[in-house]
Amino acid sequence: MDKDKIASYGNTLYDCLRNRKTIAPITEQESDVTIENAYHISLQLLQRRLDDGEKIIGKKIGVTSKAVQNMLNVHQPDFGYLTDRMVYDNGAEMPISSELIQPKAEGEIAFILKHDLAGPGVTNAEVLRATECVMPCFEIVDSRIRDWKIKIQDTIADNASCGLFLLGDRAVNPRNVDLVTCGMVHEKNGEIIATGAGAAASGSPVNCVAWLANTLGAFGIKLQAGEVILSGSLVPLHGIVPGDSMNLSIGGIGKASVRFT
């Protein structure tokens, strides 16, 4: 795929994001689009957002569960960028009807870093050493691809289907919690819709952060002190509409709640 085409898809996705429109899957329009092409498209989309004045505040890791990996027929996660325009505080009203197209909610553990992490060779121990705290987190994913008909290249190009996110009520030292067995309870409108545990994210959320540090390290990119890293959902995606409210509790970490308008 040539540079012009990459820029053009990045621009189209940016228009979709701003105008709440969808497009046909890129993989339908371009049968030979590679994962590398897709990341370059996502960088163009990101550049347009930075041109608008948005600031990068972290990264998200996606496709971390076995179920989603099987659905997309890939065996590794993907990632996208988080900007200041995406973040909400615990208990907030999140305006999905004006900001998003076809939103779905995920429950995750967010890592806040206190030291840089530069791969390759980043181990889980280094991830824990570099982590200031972990927090409960809702990620509200969205797709600029029609009806979520995504292949791995489509979601990567579309900033890993990132929408908005919300950080919960407590920040916990990762030394004080077992991130593999910590349980998650996900409620919508007062009803438990799913439970899960840390291991749902590729065996451990720490594995996911190490993967990201090492994957980006190969391109000379660091995870930076102060960044927030969303480590991947511990429960299945769940569609939401304005008027819904959700709660999330993580054993040993805390809670998050959100109302959608």
Place this chain on the structure above:
Amino acid sequence: MTLDQATIAQLAERLENAELNRQPVTRITDAYPDMDWDDAYGIQSAIRKRKVARGNKIAGLKMGLTSRAKMKQMGVETPVYGFLPDYGSYADGAEIDMATFIHPRVEAEVAIVTRTELSGPGCHIGQVLPAIDFVVAAVEIIDSRYENFRFDLKSVIADNTSAAGFVAGSMIREAADLDMPTLGVVMEKNGEIVELGAGAAVLGHPASSVAMLANMLASRDEAIPAGAFIMTGGITAAVAVGKGDAINVRFQDLGKVSMSFK
């Protein structure tokens, strides 16, 4: 009650023989479509009496169908309960003989041991929590005595809710030291993660399951005795096991439980 005592005794014998001889049978509601919940628990109780008369002890009680989603799916408002015969108890790390079962499955649970008696009606979580002696991780082995797991709820109750065995963990904790709803569970089969969940999958809180058990027992003029070992219900879906399989379940704050099948 729609069945007479002779029929209940005969069905109890048939179901218990199915268990003891590992010979599955057809579900009993096919022959007795009008049987009611009292009949179903009556058959279970008759099986229990047969075992006690033979010298078996009752090692504990168990709850089943404790997931609200599953209850909705089956169109019922309450879970079901059964008892745990002593010979179904296996040590953590045990090698368990597959020949003991027909088509066993395992599920991860939180087990609660009571310090004082709990009786219904009106038993609630506020009575259960202070009555808990300790909490321990557990895995239940279920094994329906019905062919191809083809059953309905009344047939399952009569069949002692598929109870076949259990493995308790080696670490105990006080209820006040745990947040049972968010207590996470990770089940691995042969080293691969197969099921995940958290305690809230059991009626929102495993202690609520104990309260419900006390209330259900009250309708048969029974109570949960002091010192009872109670399997509160599956946090994970039941996973089929076969010869050569190794199961390892990690619990947040409660250690792990493991076993293998030979």
